[in-house]
Amino acid sequence: MDGLTVEQLARELGAELRGDGQRIVRDVQAIEQAGPTDLTFVSGTANAQRLAETRAAAALVDASVLQALPPDCPCALLIVEDAQARFIELLCRFRPPVTLRHRGVSPEAFVHPTARLGSDCTVFPGAYIGARVVIGDRCEIHPGAVIEDECLLGDDVVIFANAVLYPRVRVGNRVRIHAGTVIGADGFGYRFENGRYVKIPHVGGVVIEDDVEIGAGTTVDAGMIGPTVIGEGTKIDDQVMIAHNCRIGRHNAFASQVGFAGSVTTGDYVRCAGQAGVADHLHLGDGCVLGPKAGVHKNVPDGAVYHGIPARPQREQLQIVTAGLRLPEMRKTIRTLQAQVQQLQDALLRLTPIDADPPPSATPHRAMARNDASGTADAA
Incomplete structure (x- = not known):
């Protein structure tokens, strides 16, 4: 695009402008990669000092971080309440989505005669749509995608290249399924x-x-009998495994390589960091969080934050990790104490003569009785 002046952007965004408003902005970029015609953003105090070395023309800045900014910032500042949100709005403006190469159903796609497609759908070459499939309006089926028999898709669904929907998969509105994903394969169930x-x-x-x-x-x-369910608004990263009969709540978020065994259920707003794993038939409560590589072997309560293998409450796991970091120091302390104990034992041995007479009996009358009995025996 031809570009906008920083002053024009400030007016459009309703931002407070500080610095040169005549600089031209033609693209958006991260702080480190930004050049003289790029716009970047800062949304937290941790990143504020990084503006000192940026080459960007301008930066969107949260009003809350002004005090943390370097005193001589080299770029113009656009001060707003939520810099990240405003930056996201501008992404599509400066980098608009790639337009579809064609509209309609490609003659090189296979669409079964019993399938029904809504209005304004695009089916790319090499796609496969099976018998009795129903697809809503404005859907995109990309090259190599397979939609098997009796699947139902809502409106504005995008199935990217080489994704596979097995029979009887039901997909709601505004769903995006990325390349190579497989929905509805047989669950791992054997007797x-x-x-x-x-x-x-x-x-x-x-x-x-x-x-x-x-x-x-x-x-x-x-699922074996009933369906595996992915709840409304949930976002799932690449290379995630969700096994048969799982029921995922609304607005969950799972990072890459998370794995759920069979029949796991989750509440709403659950978040799982990368490589977290959950054993079968467990429940994750509303709003709970699993840290990276957490290995869950029991139910997680609402709002809890669990870390580690096996997964434990965050505070408990932090104590374990902190203790582990002190192990080298603790071993050194133990060795020192062992040496001191040995020294004390050696000192006690030196203070006690080896051939010393035994201490007098605490019960002399019993000793006398034994002597009397011995004398009687000798006389006999």
Whole structure:
């Protein structure tokens, strides 16, 4: 784009301008990579000092961090209440989404005669749409995507390249499923009979509610009888595994390589950091948080924050980690104490003569009685 002056941006955003308003902005960029015609942003005190070395033309800045900014900031400042939110609004303006290469159904796609597509849908070459599939309005089915028999898709759904929806998957409105993801594959269920594993059918399918986004290379397995459910507004990163019969609540967020075993349930607003794992048939309460690589083996209460393997409440895990950091010092202290104890034992041995007479009896009358008895025996 031709670019805007910093002053023009300030007027559009309703921002307070400090610095040169005539600089031209043609793109948006992170602080370190920003050049003389880029706009960047600062939304916290931790990043404020990094503006001292930026080459950006201007920066969107939270009003709350003004005191933390370097005194001689080299770029113009646009002061707003929420710099990150304003920056996100400008992303699509300076970097608009890539437009579709074509509209309509490609003759190189396979669409079963019994499938029904809504208005203004785009089906790319190489896509496959099976029997009795129903697709809503304004959907995009990208190259190599497979939508098997009896799937239902709502409006404004995007299925990216090479994603696979197995039979009887139901997808809500405004859902995005990224490349290589597999929804509705058979769950990992077998019975061990007569020395061999016998497969258990999984016919429950998957339900993905409105406004869900699922990253690339993720798998969501079908339920055995009822569906595996991904709740409204949930965001799932790349390479996540959600096993059969799981029921995920609303507005959850799972980072990459999170894994849920079968029949896990979650409340609303649950967050899981990367590589957290949850054993089967457990429940994660509303608003709870799992830290990176947390290994969960029991239910997690509402609002709790768990870390570690096995996962424990954050405070308890912090105490364990802190104690572990002190182990080298503690070992040194123990060795010192052992040496001191040995020295004390050696000193006690030196103070006690080896051939000393035994101490007098505490009960002399009993000793006399024994002597009398001995004399009597000798006389006899």
